[in-house]
Amino acid sequence: MKRIFEFMKRNYKIILFVTVISAVLWSFMPSKKVEDPEKDKLLLELLSFILEKGHYSPIAMDDDFSKDVYTKYIDGVDPTKRFFLQSDIDEFSKYQDKIDDLIRDKDLTFFDLTNNRLLKRIEESRAIYDEILSKPFDFSKEETINVDYDHLPYVKNEKELKDRWRKQLKLSVLSTVTDKEKLEEEKFKKDSTYEKKPFKVLEKEARESSEKSLNDYFNFIQKELDRNDWFSIFLNSIVERFDPHTFYFSPDDKDKFDISMSGKFEGIGARLQKKNDAVEVSELISGGPAWRGKELEAGDVILKVGQADEEPLDIAGMRLDDVVKKIKGPKGTEVRLTVKKVDGTIEVISIIRDEVETEETFAKSSTVEKDGKKFGIIYLPKFYISFDNKAERDAFKDVALEIERLKEQGVQGIVMDLRGNGGGSLETVVNMTGLFIKEGPVVQVKSANRKQDVLFDKDPQVQWDGPLVVMVDNFSASASEIFAAAIQDYKRGIVIGSKHTYGKGTVQNVIDLNQFVRGNSYGDLGALKTTTQKFYRINGGSTQREGVLSDVVLPDRFGYLDMGERDEKYALPWDKIDPADYQEVFNTFEPIINRSKARVAQNAQFKLIDENAKWIFERKDDNEFDLNLKKYEKEEEKTDAILKKFKPISNYTNHLAFESLPYEVEAVAKDTVLQEKRNRWHEEMQKDVYIDEALNVLSDIKTNLYSQKTASVNQKKNKFSRVD
Structure with a gap:
């Protein structure tokens, strides 16, 4: 096995298991490219077989197992119960003791149903919070909110859903506006001529801040996450039932894990972040090639990425992970970044990739x-x-x-x-x-x-x-x-x-x-x-x-x-x-x-x-x-x-x-x-x-x-x- 280390190689049971599973899986490999759902089915079979044969303490994949996986998955994708309705849960619940069977049959019905519904509810939620945050809250009203979401029921209808959103957002704005009031008071204490902002203005600023945060969050989950990311959540609801440290790494996650273990990677040595729809340089890693070159700076917005003399690629609207993949590359190769500087000027910066240590x-x-x-x-x-x-x-x-x-x-x-x-x-x-x-x-x-x-x-x-x-x-x-x-x-x-x-x-x-x-x-x-x-x-x-x-x-x-x-x-x-x-x-x-x-x-x-x-x-x-x-x-x-x-x-x-x-x-x-x-x-x-x-x-x-x-x-x- 490529990644099993010498100590594990002494375990003959593991070696035997690897030989058996390899022979089984090779026999049904397709000869041409297939759609992602087929890849998902293969992953289900691979993971369940490995866990049953190779985990230290394997558990039975039965109805009880299914119920645990079902609960973990639903809680994982909607932890604050602000997306799914009770009617959704009623529809999903018919699968709660059948996930073991679906895994064995490589059946994606449950995942497809819940994922499609989740994406639909997420899209609907944008309109809900837009409407709620468009007008001031009435903070004179006598009401409370319970944030013990584990024990809260799902809402029965859209009216209750909107009210749950309203209370959650009201708490968020209330917290922000009271913090702002304290800051205004501190400014006034330091300078008696300072004119404190009225509550109405602070409340409006708080709502705008909440909306911006929500927009950033929803842009991320709608634009940066794809089917593979959501399916990884489902897979980990399955594998983590065996124990908390069993985990499926998607290819991107595996790369990040290797970097975290070694403290090294090959690239330009810059940390990037998504800011609105742009990709911005947030930090240069000390000692890295970008840091040594002194041309790229924190705050620069990356517009295009080119490989050496190739035509640069416009990255507008591209997922952050995909942009990172374009910029990272083998030591000694060149990447050309077209960036917008803080002063608005456009520059093309050439960087020779090198090994970067995360100090x-x-x-x-x-x-x-x-x-x-x-x-x-x-x-x-x-x-x-x-x-x-x-x-x-x-x-x-x-x-x-x-x-x-x-x-x-x-x-x-x-x-x-x-x-x-x-x-x-x-x-x-x-x-x-x-x-x-x-x-x-x-x-x-x-x-x-x-x-x-x-x-x-x-x-x-x-x-x-x-x-x-x-x-x-x-x-x-x-x-x-x-x-x-x-x-x-x-x-x-x-x-x-x-x-x-x-x-x-x-x-x-x-x-x-x-x-x-x-x-x-x-x-x-x-x-x-x-x-x-x-x-x-x-x-x-x-x-x-x-x-x-x-x-x-x-x-x-x-x-x-x-x-x-x-x-x-x-x-x-x-x-x-x-x-x-x-x-x-x-x-x-x-x-x-x-x-x-x-x-x-x-x-x-x-x-x-x-x-x-x-x-x-x-x-x-x-x-x-x-x-x-x-x-x-x-x-x-x-x-x-x-x-x-x-x-x-x-x-x-x-x-x-x-x-x-x-x-x-x-x-x-x-x-x-x-x-x-x-x-x-x-x-x-x-x-x-x-x-x-x-x-x-x-x-x-x-x-x-x-x-x-x-x-x-x-x-x-x-x-x-x-x-x-």
């Missing part, structure tokens, strides 16, 4: 001094790797390099900041753990109905043996949890952060669907990311659903909410297996953990954050809003009074000075964009009470357990599966 994907580090000790912070947003070219940069190599640079600066402890890190490559996280431990097991991986495999760090050398703190939050997932769990089980460092991490303890493989079809005349079929294994800590416990529990829990705004895998309806269950054989590095961190807990309990900032978290939890079920201006403003005043109490959370500063490493100081001197990014990161850390406590813990570890040592590391060469 914000990659690891970065900083030094900071606290209480006379110098520490290092490494922020890693993802466990990235290029699966197509292992010679390219990956998170393991980059973090190893940052550690060496920090050691050169004489740091006495390192914080690995994995907050918000959603995962990435299993190969990378195994290698990276080896930077901090001697050789030994890192994680256990188990395929369905097979004994677990233990994945080892086989390098006895340690690159960093000094004090280590791992920072996590509710959004640290998958590979992040493997790293945090291994460091915790080895008692190699202390994990601090949210009560628990996300709780994703499953391994996915991305399977290229095109490999199953000989002589494919349909075009690119995309790929399926499916769960093939579960991973377990070396202590035998799973991180699935439960996540990694922090040694020191730091209050955060989500502290009382159920978040992560445990909140996913179809997530795989928690379980445990036998532990691996490993030796703890230290006997205990208990005294240091207790000192940190005591500091946190006495910290006024953490107390305020915890109080804010309780307030957020208490408000989570508030779904009823007044649409009467006076009552709405009264509730806003109450909320504002409470929010003022929590304002010090955002105003906090730890008074620490964070500095770039010498190599980066030289780089930012030549790159103002990079300089701005680093300055912003350092400013964010100065407002970060969590970083402050992480450094306190490092200092305690240094004082209690360590004498600073140095070590080196050899590059790891093991190959494993992908985790994301």
Whole structure:
């Protein structure tokens, strides 16, 4: 299999399965180009067969399965229940227990019916909101709106539909106009000669703003989305029933996924956005060919795209994704952009495409001094790797390099900041753990109905043996949890952060669907990311659903909410297996953990954050809003009074000075964009009470357990599966 990695190749059942499905599908491939519905039927057959034979925990495609898929799909395309009528739902519902049969029969009747009806209702909705927003709202009327759409019924007729739209839009305008009133009041306080706009004017501006937003949204779904996009939503309603991390990638989505994993792509290095019917340059990626050329600028509107000496193509009305495809291309090739500059002049800009690195994907580090000790912070947003070219940069190599640079600066402890890190490559996280431990097991991986495999760090050398703190939050997932769990089980460092991490303890493989079809005349079929294994800590416990529990829990705004895998309806269950054989590095961190807990309990900032978290939890079920201006403003005043109490959370500063490493100081001197990014990161850390406590813990570890040592590391060469 083209995209199954070496670790999965050891699974003979998967190999057998691939052989069987390939033989089956080759036998009925058409010899000529067919319409998209035939491609859709093939996708249904491919995905259902792969999931039944290759998923870690396949489920029966029966009537219960059908009902779940039906509900997920309908909710997915009309989440606020402002398109479909009850009569539509009555018509659709006859299929709710038959989707399994339709999949087996490659029958698209249900999808075609619902999709055609949805597009019709969307078109009708434009006239509804145009009419509603054409005249002022009556905010003196006594009425409320319930925004708990999960439990609201569908409207019975067009009259009720218009009223639902009216209330939704009225709430939107009411929210906007009250915000505008506050801004006007602030302007008047700063300048007593300022003439405040009357409510009538503000209300009109708010309606115009709402209409513009809706027009942009509807232009996107009507002009930028085609049948393939809507069918992808239907397919994912099917595949995500197996578990939340099984996902169908359309060809475009697959390209974006590969870029997000590697942090690289070939093109001009510009981010584009649709603005009305035009395509505008929103940002130039630092270091990219467009940035280096200094001719293309943010705000330029692209009119035409030409390939080298070919006749340029007018892109007016073209989908944004299609424009991106025209501009992207192989390294070394030329693209000519006809652009309208901000001053109205028209220019033709030639750019030679090159490899572009999305810098914000990659690891970065900083030094900071606290209480006379110098520490290092490494922020890693993802466990990235290029699966197509292992010679390219990956998170393991980059973090190893940052550690060496920090050691050169004489740091006495390192914080690995994995907050918000959603995962990435299993190969990378195994290698990276080896930077901090001697050789030994890192994680256990188990395929369905097979004994677990233990994945080892086989390098006895340690690159960093000094004090280590791992920072996590509710959004640290998958590979992040493997790293945090291994460091915790080895008692190699202390994990601090949210009560628990996300709780994703499953391994996915991305399977290229095109490999199953000989002589494919349909075009690119995309790929399926499916769960093939579960991973377990070396202590035998799973991180699935439960996540990694922090040694020191730091209050955060989500502290009382159920978040992560445990909140996913179809997530795989928690379980445990036998532990691996490993030796703890230290006997205990208990005294240091207790000192940190005591500091946190006495910290006024953490107390305020915890109080804010309780307030957020208490408000989570508030779904009823007044649409009467006076009552709405009264509730806003109450909320504002409470929010003022929590304002010090955002105003906090730890008074620490964070500095770039010498190599980066030289780089930012030549790159103002990079300089701005680093300055912003350092400013964010100065407002970060969590970083402050992480450094306190490092200092305690240094004082209690360590004498600073140095070590080196050899590059790891093991190959494993992908985790994301």
